[in-house]
Amino acid sequence: MSVNWAGRHPELRLLFDSVGNGHDLGSPAEHARPVTRRFSQIREIFTPSAGRPSPAPLWRSLAWRPPSREVYKTYLGLYAWPPSERYAAVEEAMERLGMAAAWDDARQRVESVPGRREIEFFAIDETDETDARVKIYYRNHGADIGEMNRIASVAARHDGESALAAYRTLTAGGTAAGQAALSCLAFRPGLDRAAESTTYLRLADLAASDRQAVDRTSALLRREGVDPGPLHALATALTPGPLEDSRGFLALVSYRASGRRGDITTYFRFPVYDRPAPLLGLPGGQVRDQHAALSEGGRR
Template identity: 65%
Template sequence: MLGAALPAWSADVIGSTPDKPSYVAGDGFPAEMSVNWSSGQPELRVLFDCLDDVQHGHSLISAAAQGDVREGIHRFFTPEAGRPSSAPLWHSVAWRPPSRLVHKTYFGLYEWPEDERYAAVDEAMARLGMAAAWENARARVENADGKREIEFFAVDLAGEADARVKIYYRNHGADLAEVNRIASTALRHDTGSALAAYRTLAGSRADAGDAALSCLAFRSGVDGADECTTYLRLSDLAADDQEAVDRTAALLAGEGVDPARFRALAASLAPGALEDSRGLLELVSYRASGRRGDITTYFRLPVFETSAARRLSPVDLA
């Protein structure tokens, strides 16, 4: 199923350096693997950058949306709608057995000026019937302290009533209290459990680390952001992958999830001893909206030599 979804680059031989570095991973590799640990049964996710094969990505959107209003949403992120360029397109597949495969698409807005990002999001949210919810959430977020920017717009490609539309903010110089305030703009958010989770992941630090992300999720019929997921960058907050894994395992255990499978997965993906690597477990996210153990671990696989490609940022790509 994954093979059918992958873009044309999946047939290329991997060399020592990426032909076209992707923003997905620090070494430029265009894919990541993540696992959500809630509900007693892990959900496996594989996310990949479509790179130059954007048309294939748009075809996936249309096929997966199956006539839903989301089917034509990609047009708002192309020059066809007046944008300065086509937004980088990422696609993911997620599977929690025995449920069916779920498709998700992410539009990268980081290459555009800020006003173009908002114009695209405003038009897309209006098309989806969520303009009022977005206006409400945006006002609450942008009245909060700190500096942040919209970086991604994402959609769940499904017709179900609980299918989400997601808007990702990248925070700059935020502390844990600030990312908790952003998350609390969502209608469903437990500030106490969220702050405790962030502190477990951050260790002795009070800051949220480099470029923490806040993802606001919107659903039809909800007058605002329904929930918020906070992503902390463990490659910055922890000294090495062993420390990152240990902190995440402690968080999982505290949420009632046996961390044994997570530890086994991390060890199997590491190129050597976990204490000798950093950035394999790049991000850990936590969502405090009523479901225990709603933790996702994001693995960036060490494919290229780190000297071969530097970490990209919105400033580099602007």
């Protein structure tokens, strides 16, 4: 569960994990689900019928900001594939969606930034409206906040000064971005480069407790003109125990510096699984806990 704090009313977001239910892009249940025209253009690209090693794991999410109607999104996990397959699928999907030029520009800009990172997720807004986004997520390895800011600067709309100040607040003045920090580039139709970027810092790694994580996030909210009281109330009500005694419930905090104040999202990780997680096969005989992959990805 996550909450975006921008605007007059917070936006509640719920991500549904379909692990274990057979709901991936290759399952009959998924093919029976109504999809938007945009998604129908690309869904086959992420399946073995298009030469992929396996169907992409699938998540659905909904977001609701009163009084607006709910918004739906789909996320495709690419992490089980070799890098070449990930790039091939993304390139073909962006071509079909008319965003090839923007993706070429973004990829070249990202690859010019020194550091280690990998594409991990491809996401699409489940609407056929003209401003619907496509989002591509990178997982960064060993990055500092300067590197995260350079990745975010790939987008056309990004205030680097505000972003660095936000990152410093979340890291308590440190320079490390934490384990597996995430970068999301959002693409919109008609633009020849990425439109916006969001940076996700893993407070579960950067803070010693949920109390510390909530306090740092509250300081950022306050600096952006947002009352942190509702965050404190939510975290206190939902955390399984005192905030001082827990760590990792407030797992991620994201910041988007694209002109809207308070564009901060808090991601809460619930202990929801009551059975051992299935394992994903990876190249080289490795395996990966798919539930952990979801939690580490810290969506969006």
